Amino acid sequence: MLPVASRLGQPILRGARLMMLGGFGGMLALLVFLGISSVNVLIRVGHLDAESTRLFIARDDSLEAVRQSAYQVSSRVRDYLLDPHPTAPARHREEAQEAWRKNEAALSAYREVSSPEAASLLRTLDTELAEYWTAVTPCLTWNDEQRQRMGYTHLAENLVPIRERFLSTLDQIRVLDQQQLRKTIQRSAALISSLQERLVTTIVVILLVGFGLAGFSLLYLIRLENTARSRFEDLLSAHVEMEKLSQRILEVQEEERRKIARELHDEVSQTLGAILVDLGHIEATGAQARHLEAVKRLTERAIVNVRNLCLLLRPSMLDDLGLIPALHWQARETMRRTGIQVSVMADESELELPDSHRTAVYRVVQEALANAARHSGATQVHILVRPQNGKLQIVIEDNGCGFDPRHTRGLGLLGMQERVSHLNGEFHIETSPGKGTILRIELPLPVAARLPVETNA
Numbered sequence: 001m002l003p004v005a006s007r008l009g010q011p012i013l014r015g016a017r018l019m020m021l022g023g024f025g026g027m028l029a030l031l032v033f034l035g036i037s038s039v040n041v042l043i044r045v046g047h048l049d050a051e052s053t054r055l056f057i058a059r060d061d062s063l064e065a066v067r068q069s070a071y072q073v074s075s076r077v078r079d080y081l082l083d084p085h086p087t088a089p090a091r092h093r094e095e096a097q098e099a100w101r102k103n104e105a106a107l108s109a110y111r112e113v114s115s116p117e118a119a120s121l122l123r124t125l126d127t128e129l130a131e132y133w134t135a136v137t138p139c140l141t142w143n144d145e146q147r148q149r150m151g152y153t154h155l156a157e158n159l160v161p162i163r164e165r166f167l168s169t170l171d172q173i174r175v176l177d178q179q180q181l182r183k184t185i186q187r188s189a190a191l192i193s194s195l196q197e198r199l200v201t202t203i204v205v206i207l208l209v210g211f212g213l214a215g216f217s218l219l220y221l222i223r224l225e226n227t228a229r230s231r232f233e234d235l236l237s238a239h240v241e242m243e244k245l246s247q248r249i250l251e252v253q254e255e256e257r258r259k260i261a262r263e264l265h266d267e268v269s270q271t272l273g274a275i276l277v278d279l280g281h282i283e284a285t286g287a288q289a290r291h292l293e294a295v296k297r298l299t300e301r302a303i304v305n306v307r308n309l310c311l312l313l314r315p316s317m318l319d320d321l322g323l324i325p326a327l328h329w330q331a332r333e334t335m336r337r338t339g340i341q342v343s344v345m346a347d348e349s350e351l352e353l354p355d356s357h358r359t360a361v362y363r364v365v366q367e368a369l370a371n372a373a374r375h376s377g378a379t380q381v382h383i384l385v386r387p388q389n390g391k392l393q394i395v396i397e398d399n400g401c402g403f404d405p406r407h408t409r410g411l412g413l414l415g416m417q418e419r420v421s422h423l424n425g426e427f428h429i430e431t432s433p434g435k436g437t438i439l440r441i442e443l444p445l446p447v448a449a450r451l452p453v454e455t456n457a
Contacts, residue, residue: 027209034202041195045188052184055113059177062110067170069103070129072096074163077136081151089147093140100133114173115180121173128166135159243422258319323358327365327383334381338373346385353392357443360419361385361394367412368396368439376400376437387445394441402431 076096080089107129114122135158139151318326324346331342353361365383372378378400385394413429416439420427423443431437 024213027206027213030202030206030209034199037198038195041191045191048184048188048191052181055115056177056181058113059110059115060174062106062113063170063174063177065106066103066110067167069099069106070163070166070170072099073103073132073136074159077139077159078155081139081147081155084148086144089144096136096140103129115177117180118173118176121169121176125166125169125173128162128169132159132162132166135162318358318362319355323353323361324385326358326362327385330362330366330369331383334369334373340369340373340378340381342369342381342383344383344385346383347387354446356423357392357446360423360443361392361441364394364416364419364439364441365396367416371412372398372400372437376402378436390445392443392445394439394443396439396441397436399436402433402435402437404433405429405431 073096076092076099080092080096083089083092107125111122135154139147139154142150324344327344327346331344334340334342369381372381376398378398381396381398383394383396385392387393417427420441420443425441425443428440429437430440
């Protein structure tokens with residue numbers, strides 16, 4: 001089950017995540033919508049501009065063809081009526097008729113691309129062109145005398161006014177087409193302006209939402225930072241308390257071992273010793289000598305076992321004689337029990353070390369020798385203990401099989417490291433598979449222990 005604080009914090013975290021997810025999702029949705037709508041508007045504007053431009057060009061070309069053909073008709077009719085050369089009228093008549101056919105074709109082409117707004121003007125233009133050609137058709141059959149007599153008058157009074165009217169109508173149609181183009185351009189501009197307003201509005205909304213999310217995220221991060229700092233301080237405090245507790249456990253453990261060793265030595269050993277003395281008296285009388293000899297041997301063995309147990313729990317020489325003799329005794333016991341050659345190199349003069357330092361060094365050496373005997377397969381172990389530069393250096397080196405410290409960390413090594421760290425010391429392991437092991441330990445010496453060493457040095 002989750003802790004109470006964690007369970008209480010879950011709704012806050014869930015709400016913050018949902019809010020941030022909704023905010024960023026909304027911003028993303030706005031951006032996607034803005035992008036799609038902008039692309040659609042630009043496509044519409046592009047199509048509208050392209051289509052309006054195409055229609056305007058087609059209308060303008062067709063209307064210009066109508067105008068040019070109408071000019072050709074009027075010019076050829078004028079030449080027909082006024083040219084005095086005897087052979088010219090026939091040629092001008094044919095050219096006028098050809099120009100009229102071109103005019104009808106051009107007008108038909110314009111009708112196909114014309115706008116609905118130009119329908120009334122087109123009907124007017126058709127009427128005026130038909131009226132013009134109706135006025136032209138009879139004079140195309142005149143002889144020379146009729147053309148000379150009535151040609152100029154007919155041209156000036158009848159044909160020119162009609163020509164001016166249909167040319168004016170053509171100009172009106174051109175103006176109408178230009179107005180249609182301007183409307184299309186204005187429509188495109190309106191779409192672009194609408195798109196710009198939409199972009200500005202969307203950008204403002206996105207900025208507001210972004211600033212809101214940024215502020216919320218900043219406050220949330222500050223809150224998380226404060227929570228993390230508080231949790232770290234709690235963890236650090238708990239770590240300090242655990243270290244104190246661990247140190248206290250070690251102290252209590254050593255105190256219990258000292259009491260047990262004292263009790264075994266003072267009570268059990270003395271009792272067994274008294275039994276041994278009494279048995280000696282009985283043996284001197286000669287009564288039950290054979291049985292008494294067996295009891296004596298058992299009692300002696302019990303005394304030896306109790307003495308060894310006392311030394312293993314807490315060697316009395318560590319308190320009575322000091323650290324260096326206790327290390328030498330431990331080396332001899334290891335050689336006796338395991339056959340490993342153990343050498344201790346240390347200053348025979350005792351250091352003025354506090355009990356915590358003596359106990360820690362002794363237990364570290366004891367655990368290192370036990371590991372060498374159980375795991376490394378070593379045949380030689382060298383132990384160096386020396387004070388140097390205000391620190392007590394301990395180097396334990398064996399010729400065993402070694403190990404990989406990145407993947408192998410037993411409780412023994414952790415216990416040694418814990419003891420060293422309680423005294424603010426440094427603990428280093430130099431080993432690799434097949435190359436033996438070197439433990440390097442440095443413990444800061446108390447001032448009272450440094451001064452004699454530095455004076456002797």
